[in-house]
Every structure is written in structure tokens, then in C-alpha cells.
Amino acid sequence: xxxxxxxxxxxxxxxxxxxxxxxxxxxxxxxxxxxxxxxxxxxxxxxxxxxxxxxxxxxxxxxxxxxxxxxxxxxxxxxxxxxxxxxxxxxxxxxxxxxxxxxxxxxxxxxxxx
Amino acid sequence: xxxxxxxxxxxxxxxxxxxxxxxxxxxxxxxxxxxxxxxxxxxxxxxxxxxxxxxxxxxxxxxxxxxxxxxxxxxxxxxxxxxxxxxxxxxxxxxxxxxxxxxxxxxxxxxxxx
Numbered sequence: 001x002x003x004x005x006x007x008x009x010x011x012x013x014x015x016x017x018x019x020x021x022x023x024x025x026x027x028x029x030x031x032x033x034x035x036x037x038x039x040x041x042x043x044x045x046x047x048x049x050x051x052x053x054x055x056x057x058x059x060x061x062x063x064x065x066x067x068x069x070x071x072x073x074x075x076x077x078x079x080x081x082x083x084x085x086x087x088x089x090x091x092x093x094x095x096x097x098x099x100x101x102x103x104x105x106x107x108x109x110x111x112x113x114x
Numbered sequence: 115x116x117x118x119x120x121x122x123x124x125x126x127x128x129x130x131x132x133x134x135x136x137x138x139x140x141x142x143x144x145x146x147x148x149x150x151x152x153x154x155x156x157x158x159x160x161x162x163x164x165x166x167x168x169x170x171x172x173x174x175x176x177x178x179x180x181x182x183x184x185x186x187x188x189x190x191x192x193x194x195x196x197x198x199x200x201x202x203x204x205x206x207x208x209x210x211x212x213x214x215x216x217x218x219x220x221x222x223x224x225x226x227x228x
Contacts, residue, residue: 034216043207043219044158089157093217101148102209102217104157 002027004092006105014113019080021108023090024072030092033073034102035064038087047088048075080112116142116212120220127198127227135193135223137208143188144210149181152205152222161206164191198227 003026013019025033031052036044050057050064050073057064061080066073077084087109091102117140127133137147145166150158162183163171170183182194191210195202208220 041205041222041224043221046216046218049216101160101163103160107157 002030002092002094002103004090004103004105006090006108008108009106010109010111012111012113013080015080015082017080019075019077019084019110019112021075021088021090021110022072023074023092023105024070025092025103026071027092027094028068028071029094031095032093033064033066034091034093035062035075036089036091038089038107044089077110082112082114085110085112116210116215116218118208118210118218118220120208120223122223123221124224125226127225129199129227130197132194132196133198133225135195135206135208135225137191137193137210137220139189139210139212139218142210142212142214144191144212145188146211147185147191148209148217149183149191149193150207150209152207154205158207161193166191195225198225200227203227 006023034049035047037047038044048062048064050066061078063076087107089107090105093100093102119138121136147164149161151161152158160173161176164183164185166185172178185191203226205222207222211217
């Protein structure tokens with residue numbers, strides 16, 4: 001089955017700097033890669049996603065890149081702010097999306113230092 | 115956007131008793147729902163895939179007789195933790211996929227077994 005590895009497990013950056021979190025996946029059939037932000041005791045919130053027919057996607061300060069050949073994808077947060085502090089999870093899924101489960105990475109605890 | 119409602123948000127029960135958790139898709143139909151368990155400072159681990167009108171598919175290592183799943187309608191899935199023990203204490207989260215909005219998570223249920 002699919003296996004998703006996420007690094008680093010913790011990340012601390014100065015406010016205003018950029019943060020990068022990386023994930024690798026094992027199943028080449030996977031074609032949907034979302035990123036979630038989870039605050040303590042709350043549900044995961046989708047922040048950005050990418051499908052395998054696209055190499056990069058950007059939404060304001062957040063971007064995701066995908067390298068299908070290497071089977072890895074990354075989350076980039078620029079101009080970090082204190083409210084970006086949270087746990088971030090990557091995930092992967094394969095078709096059909098309507099019935100396929102998400103396999104999550106181990107999570108990255110991001111701390112933005114003011 | 116798509117909304118998934120989960121109840122209760124927290125529950126405390128005695129060892130040996132059963133607890134039912136409900137997951138409802140409020141504005142879309144979900145033939146498939148997913149149940150995850152999350153221990154403190156860990157990732158979301160898929161327990162089972164709930165299929166409307168048929169048996170759930172359990173992940174390896176998850177006891178189907180202990181974690182009963184019922185998906186009797188297109189908008190409701192329930193997870194019953196039977197004969198709960200302290201080691202079952204965890205954060206349980208359901209998820210469903212709306213074609214327009216992607217995977218949406220319920221607010222989670224924090225179960226404490228005493």
C-alpha cells in the first residue's frame with residue numbers, strides 16, 4: 001500500500017522567513033496530494049492541494065510543488081506569520097478519488113518565532 | 115463549502131461500556147466516509163472506510179468487532195467503540211469527500227475511557 005514520509009518532524013523559523021516541508025510517497029498510482037493544517041484539538045483544514053497533472057500550484061503565501069518522477073512534493077510558506085504555527089500534514093490518494101482513502105504523512109510541527 | 119458534522123465532540127465513558135460517534139455530511143451525499151484515529155502528537159491513522167449500504171473495509175490491525183461501523187444512509191456513518199478500554203482513548207475523526215470541495219473532516223471526538 002501507499003506510504004507517505006514527511007520531513008522534518010519539527011520546524012522553527014523566524015517570522016517573515018520561509019518554511020519548507022517535504023513529503024515522499026511510494027505508490028506511483030497516487031495522483032492527489034493535499035496539505036492540511038491542524039491546530040491543537042481541532043480538525044485538519046485543507047490549505048492547498050495538487051493533482052499529478054500539475055507541477056506547481058500557488059495560493060498567496062502558500063505553494064506546493066510536485067515531482068512525479070521522484071515521487072515527492074513540498075509545501076512552501078513564504079513571509080511566515082505567527083498564526084502559521086500549527087501541525088502540517090501531507091497526504092496522498094489515488095483514483096478513484098471518491099472512494100480512495102487519504103494516507104497521511106507523520107506531520108510537521110511548525111513554530112513561527114516572532 | 116462542504117460540511118461534515120461529528121458528534122459528540124468529547125465523551126468520557128467507563129471501561130467496558132460502548133460509545134457511539136456520529137458523522138453526517140450536511141450538504142452533500144457521501145457514499146464513502148472514512149474514520150481516523152489520532153493519538154497525541156501523532157498523525158491521522160485510517161481505521162476503516164465506511165461504505166453506504168455495505169460492509170466497512172477495515173485497515174490491517176483494526177478489530178472490526180470492536181469498532182463497529184454502520185453507514186445506513188448517504189449522509190450518516192456511525193462508529194461504535196464497543197467494550198471500551200483506556201487504551202482506546204484517542205481523538206477520532208471522520209472524513210468524507212465532496213466532489214467540489216475535496217476531503218472534508220468532522221470536528222473530531224475526543225474519547226476518554228476511565
